[in-house]
Amino acid sequence: MRYTDELDALRAARDALRRRIAERLALEAGAPVEGASLEAWLTAADEAIETWESEGEEAQDSRAFRPIGPLQDLLTDHAALVERIAETLDRRLS
Numbered sequence: 201m202r203y204t205d206e207l208d209a210l211r212a213a214r215d216a217l218r219r220r221i222a223e224r225l226a227l228e229a230g231a232p233v234e235g236a237s238l239e240a241w242l243t244a245a246d247e248a249i250e251t252w253e254s255e256g257e258e259a260q261d262s263r264a265f266r267p268i269g270p271l272q273d274l275l276t277d278h279a280a281l282v283e284r285i286a287e288t289l290d291r292r293l294s
Contacts, residue, residue: 207288214281221245221274228271249278 222241225248226233233241252275268276 207285210281210285210288214278214285217274217278217281218242218245218249221248221271221278224271224274248275252276253279253282 219242222238222245223233225244226237226241231237231241248271252272
């Protein structure tokens with residue numbers, strides 16, 4: 201039986217979500233995400249993730265009365281994964 205680390209799976213899911221966010225940003229801009237432009241879209245995804253995290257819980261409240269689009273869904277999922285990774289690391293350190 202092969203040992204698998206829970207953190208590896210969480211990090212892989214986080215990285216996959218980052219790419220999906222980049223792809224969503226490109227789609228919403230009507231631009232291709234392949235090739236050389238992928239790095240630019242990944243940078244844009246990092247900026248969107250950072251902005252989303254800095255907006256605070258109020259802006260991310262899923263019960264708020266405003267439309268949540270596909271990009272916001274991806275950003276919410278990414279934030280949840282980052283939180284799970286932090287909790288897993290905290291458990292290991294304690």
